[in-house]
Amino acid sequence: MLVEFAMMHAWLVPLLPALAFLVIVFLTRPFEKLSAIIAVGSMAIACVIASFAAYGIFTNHEYTKTPLVYAAKWLSLGMPGVTDSLMVHVGVQLDPVSAMMMFMVSFISTFIFLYSVGYMKGDPGYSVFFAYLSLFGASMLLLVISSNLLQMFVAWELVGLCSYLLIGFYTHKISAREAAKKAFVTCRVADFGLLLGLLALQITFGTLNLVELGEKIHNFQEYTSIGMLTLIAVLVFIGPIGKSGQFPLHVWLPDAMEGPTPVSALIHAATMVVAGVYLVGRTMFLFHEVESAMQLVAVTGAFTALFAATIALTQREIKRILAYSTVSQLGYMMLALGVGSLTAGMFHMWTHAFFKALMFLAAGSVLTALHHKADVWEMGGLIKKMPITGWTFVIGGLAIAGIPPFAGFWSKDEILVATLAEGHYVLFAMAAFTAFLTAFYMWRMIFLVFFGDEKPENHPQESPWTMTVPLIVLAVGAIGAGWFGTPWYNVWAEWIYFGEPHHGPINYGAMLLSIVLAGSGIYLAYTMYLKDAQKKRARKLAEWFGPVYRMLYNKYYIDELYLWFNHALVDGTARLFYLFDLYVVDGLVNGIGTFTKSSGDGLRVFQTGRLQNYALIFFLGVLAVAVLVTFTGPSAASLVLGGVK
């Protein structure tokens, strides 16, 4: 009964937080407590509805084949009865993928909202913050349940808007404003590609409904060529490159940590960045048909994973390290999708949401305790004073490093196996090496922050319950979220797959390899940053590889490159156009004015003001007409003078 209701009213899930946004903005803004309760409450109810709906989906295998879709007409353009007029629906599509996402997003959001209650205490914009958070959650949930790509695009842009508002929430900080702008502009660049892709899809296939598109693209030869389809796939993929922080549009994501920490957690774990991965997963039918686009996705993913992991090795700010790890993990997800495994990609997204939200929230707890001192080298031994934060962070670290039985191990293993099974050995090597790096940089941070000697200038205190309870709940998720997809009993793969579910043989080799890599990464971090209390070896390494270290620390100078590019190309073009405007456009306008004035100057000598001069000219004119009529005849004269013949 309840399940039935939840499944048929899944639109309530995004609607409730959206209503919360409106209520907070227009009614309860002066009442901080009430605003917080409304935001958390609406998201919690949405989460309950989402869980019932997800229960309904995950108890009936029918839905893996035919999703539950219901939609209302949003707008139609064109003549009635004409078949290729534009019809846009707004609706809900529930299948295991969207049900999982809906549950995951609302669940994680609920706890991040709860955490914000404590974290944002005393902030002047407390109510507004919860309003934005609610809108953010609502947009993401709308994106998740969308039954067509245009609706998804609207939500996609809403998510971008909310991220802009929230990253730049501390409007008094210049860096936050700049970061917000950067995020927005970078995502806009990517969204343009996506928009073009969607337009091309609509023009080619005449629909943006996911189900219809899935059927039509399966027989795409009837509509278009493989070249056009490749172009469409690449254009569509540009959107996720921006949104999901793939190379080369990853630059906004590490800066996005300028926002309050719950926002970072929300962006990095549940909303925003996974939207890109989700979109690729949703349009898998498109990428599946185009081999080269799939390879582009896979290569982009693997490269981003490795690239971001190397940057994370040298970063010093706690949230920046986490941000680059997010970029890296998103790369894993893209890699999984690129090698055709929707199962592994979505699985990693699911586990990653738990441990990354956990680690961001724990990092926020650390930052609050240390009064926003972010440099990991200035921390140490925090686990004694902040046991809950510390141990939950350790659990997150184990999960992301890929130590069994924590969540990250199973999903990462799944990706590695899928990559290997498709025969992408280079990509497999990149992914495996990234796994080693991940373990290393994560545990470098953990050892530096939570273990070792305490710094006397720090006076950390454990955070209040609203902040620790979400940590504990998410820690449970970070431990257990991966047990759905163990190689021995893979429930996950039975439900979430593209095409046919496949059970490869259990690959103990890959499993062993990833354990060894993770273990050695952690061990290396241990010897360099904990056993070696002076960190002599780490410093010496940085000196030896000075140029490399500096390059990594400065993120491969990508930001500088963009800045230079911006200066050279954009500003250069602008200068060119400025000169064009100054001399050509203004010249034309001023020229017309000057011409009018000087011709007036010239002509005014004829205006003598003397009556008799005018009379003379008048008479001469009449005389001229008379002569013309006399010598050429009336018909020829009327050609010159006008009038009827």
Next chain:
Amino acid sequence: MLTISLTHYVVLSALLFSIGLFGVLTKRNAVAVLICIELMLNAVNINLVAFSKYITPLDFTGQIFSIFVITVAAAEVGVGLAIIIAIYRNRLTVDLDNFDWLKW
């Protein structure tokens, strides 16, 4: 015996018109200009009546038309003289060379 033909009328009219025009273009006195305009109008009247008499003797179109011209001319002289008097009151002169205030 010299008969008076249409040509004579036309020549007379042309002479009268030219004299009037010459006066309009050369006289300094505004009243004299008005008088010269009367000459030109009367030249036109002679033309109209002469053509009417010689070419369409049964119709009186030309004659009627010249009566109109005379009427309009009377009105025009009335207005013209009134303007000249108004200007004279302001400027104490009727010399057309001084009437160039509309010039830039």
